[in-house]
Amino acid sequence: MGDAVAPGSMWYTVGVRVGVVFPQTEIGADPGLVREYALEVERLGYLHIAAYDHVLGADPAAHPGWSGPYDVDTQFHEPMVLFGYLAAITSLELVTSILILPQRQTALVAKQAAQVSILTGGHFRLGVGLGWNRVEYRSLDQPFERRGRRLEEQIALLRRLWSERSVTHEGRFDRIDGAGLAPLPPQRPIPIWIGGSSEPALRRVGRLGDGWFPQARPGEELERARQLVEEGARGAGRDPSAIGMEGRLSLGTLADESVAEAARSWLQAGASHLSVNTMGAGLASPGAHLRRLAEVAPELGLGTG
Secondary structure, three states: OOOOOOOOOHHHHHOOEEEEEOOOOOOOOOHHHHHHHHHHHHHOOOOEEEEOOOOOOOOHHHOOOOOOOOOOOOOOOOHHHHHHHHHOOOOOEEEEEEEEHHHOOHHHHHHHHHHHHHHOOOOEEEEEEOOOOHHHHHHOOOOOOOHHHHHHHHHHHHHHHHHOOOEEEEOOOOEEEEEOOOOOOOOOOOOEEEEOOOHHHHHHHHHHOOEEEOOOOOOHHHHHHHHHHHHHHHHOOOOHHHOEEEEEEEHHHOOOOOHHHHHHHHHHHOOOEEEEEOOOOOOOOHHHHHHHHHHHHHHHOOOOO
16 A cells, blocks of 8 residues: 555565654654654655644542553643644654544544645544543543544544535534535545454444554454454445554564564554554663664665655
8 A cells, every 4th residue: 555665675565654653752842853753754764653642641649540551741742733843844644543533522623634634735644543541531521431432423524524515414422504624635535544452443443444553463363353343344335455454563562573573474464554663662862762763674674765
C-alpha cells in the first residue's frame, strides 16, 4: 500500500509503509526539539508520524488507587495542534494513533481533521478509539459507559461531514441541522483507522474501519484478533483484504529479537504499515530517540536523504 523509500529492499517490494511513534511522554515541551525530531525522521526515510492522545491526566492524590499508565505529570502534546505545526515543516503522513474520539465533540473533530488534511495535502489518517480513562471522560463531560455506541455514530457522521456540503443528522449523541464544513478536505472521506483489543472493538474494525492498530504481536493472539476483524467485515459485506493493518515495533520490548526479525514478523502477518516506537526504551533525550531511529533504519530497508 503506497510507496516506500528504498528501491530493492523488501519493504519497497511489498509496499509496507514504515513510520515512527512520536515520543509524546519523553520529547518535552521545546518546539525546537519537536521540529528537529520531525525533520530528522523524514530525512532518515520514515514515512509517517503517529501520535497518541490524552487531553488530561489524573492526579493520583485526588484519585486513591489510581493505576493508569499516565497521570497528571505525564506530558502529551495535543495531536491536532501538533499536526498543524508539523504540516508546515514536513511532508510526512500524520496519524492519530489513536484519538479518543467519544470524549470529543464530533463536529469539532471533523473540522480539525479536515484542516489537517488540507495542510498536509491529503496525507492524514485519523486513528480513533475508546480510551480507558474515566477521569478524562468525566472532566470532558462525556459518558464513559456509552463510548462504544457513540464512537460508531461519530464515525458515520464524520464521513458525511467530510464529504457533503450540508448535513442534517439526528442521532442518539449528535444533532446537526443543515450545516457543513468549509473548506472540505481533499480526502473525502479521510481514512479512519480504529484501535482496541476487545471483541466488540475488533468486530467494529471489520464493519467500519479503513484500517486497524492491533494491540497484539504477530502470533496466535494476532491471528485470533484478525479472525474477529474479518468476521466483522464479512458480516458487513466488506472485503477484509481492503482493511489496512499497522503493526507497532516497540524497541523497549524486543528482548532477544532483532529489529529486522520483528519487522519481518509483521510483514509475514500482512501489515500494510509499521510504526517504530522508541518510548519506554530507556532513551534519555530527544536526540537519543533520533539516534536509535537512525540505527534501526538500515534494518528496515530505509535510506537517508
